[in-house]
Amino acid sequence: MTEAPRTAIVWFRQDLRLADNPALAHALARAERIIPVYIHAPQEQGEWPPGAASRWWLHESLVALDTQLQALGSRLILRFGPSRDALRGLLRETGAGLVCWNRLYEPAAIARDKALKAELRPHVEVTSFNAALLGEPWETVKGDGTPYRVFTPFWKTMNREGLPERRGPGPAPRALPPVDTALASLPVEDLGLQPVIDWAGGLRASWRPGEAGAWEALEAFMDEIAGYDEARDRPAMPGTSRLSPHLHFGEIGPVQVLHALTHHHGRDRPGVESYLRELGWREFAHHLLYHFPTTPTQPLDARFANFPWARDYEASLRAWQRGRTGIPIVDAGMRELWQTGWMHNRVRMLVASLLTKNLLVPWQEGARWFWDTLVDADLASNTLGWQWTAGCGADAAPYFRIFNPVTQGERFDPKGEYMRRFVPELAKLPDRYIHAPWLAPDHVLAAAGVRLGDNYPPSIVDLKTTRARALERFEEIKQRKE
DNA sequence: TTTTGAGTTGTTCGA
DNA sequence: GTCGAACAACTCAAA
Secondary structure, rough: OOOOOOOEEEOOOOOOOOOOHHHHHHHHHHOHHHHHHHHEEEHOOOOOOOOHHHHHHHHHHHHHHHHHHHHOOOOOEEOOOOOHHHHHHHHHHHHOOEEEEEOOHHHHHOOOOOOOOHHHOOOOOOEEEOOOOOOOOOOOOOOOOOOOOOHHHHHHHHHHHHHHHOOOOOOOOOOOOOEEEEEEOHHHHHOOOOOOOOOOOHHHHOOOHHHEEEHHHHHHHHHHHHHHHHHHHOOOOOOOOOHHHHHHHHOOOHHHHHHHHHHOOOOOOHHHOOOOOOOHHHHHHHHHHHHOOOOOOOOOHHHHHHHOOOOOOHHHHHHHOOOOOHHHHHHHHHHHHHHOOOHHHHHHHHHHHHHHOOOOOHHHHOOOOOOOHHOOOOOOHHHHHHHHHHHOOOOOOOOOOOOOOHHHHHHOOOOOOOHHHHHHHOOOHHHHHHHHHOOOHHHHHHHHHHEEEOOOOOOOOHHHHHHHHHHHHHHHHHOOOO
16 A cells, blocks of 8 residues: 555444444544545435434434544534535545545445445545444355345354454544544534424434444343343333444444443343344345345345235325224334334334235335334335235245234233323223224223224224235235246 | 255134 | 144255
């Protein structure tokens, strides 16, 4: 390499942390001056610019990052895209000779970054790193070099190839060089990420975006991980890690999580291995998106391109989105999503199963809604989850696996606590009827103040007949393949 | 090379 | 009430 550059640009994207940030660490090791920058360019995310809930999170996370940088003597430079123009402008203004970033894995981002590298490299050093995954999506492949389509062998291979021995997480810098006060930066408010009407109260009450909040969540989870195997399926309990949005924005990295769990607990402690498997699913999702870049909109299983979805589904889609299907656990989940920007994983499966199988609404509609409303919306994970539930993805649920939300509610929220929290109009129903109010006798409904069709909708589907109908439709595409 | 068994998260039905 | 079988077709790796 030539003489070390005096100034480096560190381009932050979905790696909004200072610790274990290889791009930042590399810049610090190579250059005297560091320019931390975030470029707002949602149009470069193709069909998937951040949704409303993600934008709220991003705003908060950028504020947190800037505060951290200032505490160390630096600051965050904010610019509008296009990224190419912003970077070229910054190179001109600062005379930087090095640009560093941590990789993204969405198809549109890969294409943009590749083009940028080719354009900038003749003039400056450009180096990218992995900060978001335990392994690169192209590293774990089958013996014949093709990508995996089944999770378990994928995860076994990743583990065998030395997961625990991967690089340890890097430390956070103790101080940073100052940024020239003359260098222009936008106020974060100018990015327009915050909602115009303040609907984010529920989000604020539920989350603390930023690196410190991520570590708070991890530490709280580590205290409870022994109960993970049991509690993770109970939507009324805080049994899951709730790390997904922090991981999505890179406020914490999976290497840090892996290291913290194995260092403090060891892999044989109850709950640890099961949780690491969930990190494995996150890896698998990125592996699939990398190798099958059309899957955010196209089914991986080509037979499903011809699936006979419902034709006029506007009304049922609307009822599902608003949490007014009349099926309590589904409505509770959809309202949890709307209020807090998040939904418990088990409930995500239930609402997705109802939408795609009982209501026969295309899974892409569900994926779009989740994209706009989830604070952890992630193209890889969201795509995998919806295709898996719909039965058209990798390692997908067998077509006959159609969840019964009443049975699931009784099994995983037996006392109805989750439903009483998010569907208060049913709060006074006795446990026996809270999962299926349409079965309650009139006097029970009256005593609980529930008037079906008035203050709570009657169920919009008959679970039994719509299940049978879904099975018939799957028969149709099985035949169409030939 | 071929065979074999297992594969995140389920439901229903009949014994 | 509990329990096993049936509900496809395909992927993957070990035997």
